[in-house]
Amino acid sequence: MEKLLPARERLLKSKKSSLDGEFRGKIMVILCAVLMISATIAITIFLGTKGLQSFTKNGISIIEFLTSTKWNPTDKANPAYGVLPFIFGSFAVTFLSALIAAPLGIGGAIFMTEIAPSWGRKILQPVVELLVGIPSVVYGFIGLTVLVPFIREHVGGLGFSLLSGTIVLAIMILPTITTIATDAMSSLPNHLREGSLALGATRWQTIRKVLVPAALPSLLTAIILGMARAFGEALAVQMVIGNVRNLPSSILDASATLTTIITLNMGHTTYGSVENNTLWSMGLILLIMSFAFILLIRYLSSRRKVR
Amino acid sequence: MVTAIKERITLDVTAQEYREFQPEHILTVKNLEIFYGEKRAVNGISMDIGKNNVTALIGPSGCGKSTFLRSINRMNDLIPGARAEGEILYEDLNILSDDINVVALRKEIGMVFQKPNPFPKSIYENITHALKFAGMKKKSVLDEIVEESLQKAALWDEVKDRLHKSALSLSGGQQQRLCIARTIAMKPTVILLDEPSSALDPISNAKVEDLIVDLKKDYSIIIVTHNMQQASRISDKTAFFLSGDLIEYDDTEKIFTNPSVQKTEEYISGRFG
Ligand SMILES: Nc1ncnc2c1ncn2[C@@H]1O[C@H](COP(=O)(O)OP(=O)(O)OP(=O)(O)O)[C@@H](O)[C@H]1O
Numbered sequence: 001m002e003k004l005l006p007a008r009e010r011l012l013k014s015k016k017s018s019l020d021g022e023f024r025g026k027i028m029v030i031l032c033a034v035l036m037i038s039a040t041i042a043i044t045i046f047l048g049t050k051g052l053q054s055f056t057k058n059g060i061s062i063i064e065f066l067t068s069t070k071w072n073p074t075d076k077a078n079p080a081y082g083v084l085p086f087i088f089g090s091f092a093v094t095f096l097s098a099l100i101a102a103p104l105g106i107g108g109a110i111f112m113t114e115i116a117p118s119w120g121r122k123i124l125q126p127v128v129e130l131l132v133g134i135p136s137v138v139y140g141f142i143g144l145t146v147l148v149p150f151i152r153e154h155v156g157g158l159g160f161s162l163l164s165g166t167i168v169l170a171i172m173i174l175p176t177i178t179t180i181a182t183d184a185m186s187s188l189p190n191h192l193r194e195g196s197l198a199l200g201a202t203r204w205q206t207i208r209k210v211l212v213p214a215a216l217p218s219l220l221t222a223i224i225l226g227m228a229r230a231f232g233e234a235l236a237v238q239m240v241i242g243n244v245r246n247l248p249s250s251i252l253d254a255s256a257t258l259t260t261i262i263t264l265n266m267g268h269t270t271y272g273s274v275e276n277n278t279l280w281s282m283g284l285i286l287l288i289m290s291f292a293f294i295l296l297i298r299y300l301s302s303r304r305k306v307r
Numbered sequence: 308m309v310t311a312i313k314e315r316i317t318l319d320v321t322a323q324e325y326r327e328f329q330p331e332h333i334l335t336v337k338n339l340e341i342f343y344g345e346k347r348a349v350n351g352i353s354m355d356i357g358k359n360n361v362t363a364l365i366g367p368s369g370c371g372k373s374t375f376l377r378s379i380n381r382m383n384d385l386i387p388g389a390r391a392e393g394e395i396l397y398e399d400l401n402i403l404s405d406d407i408n409v410v411a412l413r414k415e416i417g418m419v420f421q422k423p424n425p426f427p428k429s430i431y432e433n434i435t436h437a438l439k440f441a442g443m444k445k446k447s448v449l450d451e452i453v454e455e456s457l458q459k460a461a462l463w464d465e466v467k468d469r470l471h472k473s474a475l476s477l478s479g480g481q482q483q484r485l486c487i488a489r490t491i492a493m494k495p496t497v498i499l500l501d502e503p504s505s506a507l508d509p510i511s512n513a514k515v516e517d518l519i520v521d522l523k524k525d526y527s528i529i530i531v532t533h534n535m536q537q538a539s540r541i542s543d544k545t546a547f548f549l550s551g552d553l554i555e556y557d558d559t560e561k562i563f564t565n566p567s568v569q570k571t572e573e574y575i576s577g578r579f580g
């Protein structure tokens with residue numbers, strides 16, 4: 001490099017250069033970030049104010065809203081606004097579907113990374129990607145035409161049930177869990193594997209006692225992301241769950257979730273009506289839940305860094 | 308009559324005594340060739356490894372030291388496309404053959420790696436990890452082995468108050484001694500060490516070296532090292548490798564004072580290239 005100019009000219013920040021490309025690029029990405037943040041804040045504020053209106057303006061008691069099992073907003077004389085059955089439905093399908101999908105997804109991930117890294121991955125990876133690409137309405141449609149009649153004939157009940165919703169959701173969240181779990185397992189350093197095997201542990205002992213525990217925070221994150229997806233899914237569930245307003249007493253009973261009630265009712269209620277406002281309140285519950293999921297993931301990933 | 312006595316004798320000797328009756332070679336390598344796919348990394352080497360000796364493997368980077376070392380406890384099985392030809396005899400058994408139970412083999416031929424690789428568990432669990440798989444479940448027995456192997460690895464005094472803290476909270480040198488301790492805990496016959504002190508400061512390194520010399524009483528040790536002083540300080544025999552060939556193998560003293568091959572001389576005096 002030529003050093004004809006004195007250091008002062010070469011190295012001091014000049015006013016001009018900070019105004020060209022460097023600066024413009026910075027402004028652009030800051031604008032993008034600001035836009036994203038303000039959109040999120042705007043949605044949160046909107047949902048917050050709308051969601052609270054049924055309690056502030058329409059005078060429904062929050063306690064009643066959250067704990068009553070009676071939902072009858074259209075009864076002119078004696079309307080009831082208890083959404084417990086739907087909260088219960090949402091949590092039930094979420095946990096049950098995670099219960100099915102988590103072992104399958106983590107098992108698949110272990111198969112792809114530890115048991116058959118070469119051909120196993122070649123086969124399972126495209127399968128998983130395909131599952132991601134199928135739109136939820138198709139899952140619902142398949143559930144409706146295959147699963148619901150199958151359960152009606154071979155298991156019992158009407159077929160439209162918590163069980164159908166659970167199974168459809170399990171299949172839908174399976175790729176999420178599998179993908180993240182696979183990444184978690186394959187990013188484990190090889191020396192952990194070798195260290196255990198070199199001590200005379202078998203492959204399975206190594207997987208169970210070293211690899212899975214080491215990947216546990218990421219595996220839990222995978223499950224929670226799957227659950228977040230299950231909690232928010234509306235369309236496919238709505239097509240198979242039966243959509244009744246009662247608290248289900250068995251897994252074969254028809255049921256409803258917060259999301260299905262919102263999609264079913266948002267079309268025929270008028271904006272500003274009490275019933276419409278309660279739908280917003282349910283939306284607020286969904287938002288709060290997704291914040292809770294994010295916090296949980298945050299907590300887990302902070303634990304991962306410490307280890 | 309004679310056979311009956313013989314039978315009684317063989318039945319009476321313990322495994323420990325049996326080892327002591329063994330010839331002075333713990334391993335015999337015959338025409339060992341190791342391939343990664345089509346590429347040959349070790350070109351037909353033959354050597355005897357002494358029992359209760361420290362054998363040092365030296366040579367420039369990429370000459371096949373690790374490849375050879377990893378073949379001794381079949382760690383190369385984990386690498387797709389890697390295969391070995393020839394023989395490594397361990398008590399007259401070819402441990403490269405397909406019908407060897409590698410899990411059992413690795414309990415007898417343990418390995419410590421270049422980079423300390425403790426499991427993300429407590430210090431105590433790092434040592435009991437493989438013991439439990441070997442069927443040891445009783446807490447009092449485990450406690451005893453943990454203490455004994457940490458003592459041997461010269462780590463006990465530093466960690467005895469925090470056995471149940473994460474092993475990752477130890478310093479690099481302590482982690483490496485923990486890795487040695489968990490290998491000793493399995494009571495192997497051979498310990499393979501692949502540049503065990505390359506990531507350590509001089510003090511930890513000195514501790515590890517003392518430890519290795521100490522371990523020689525009970526174990527046969529093969530160590531890969533890039534540190535010539537280390538090889539000359541701690542080993543009984545030294546093998547010099549160069550691009551997959553075993554160039555010279557002799558008593559360490561001979562190798563470092565009066566090598567018979569010129570390449571060896573050039574390498575150990577740093578005039579290589
Ligand atoms: N997993 C592998 N796949 C293919 N080739 C490999 C693999 N591991 C090592 N090799 C090759 O085999 C040869 C010997 O490698 P090796 O690791 O045994 O050398 P080394 O003597 O241990 O070197 P260093 O002192 O750097 O550790 C090298 O040419 C290397 O590129």
Ligand SMILES: [Mg+2]
Nearest residue numbers: 372373374501
């Ligand atoms: Mg090496």
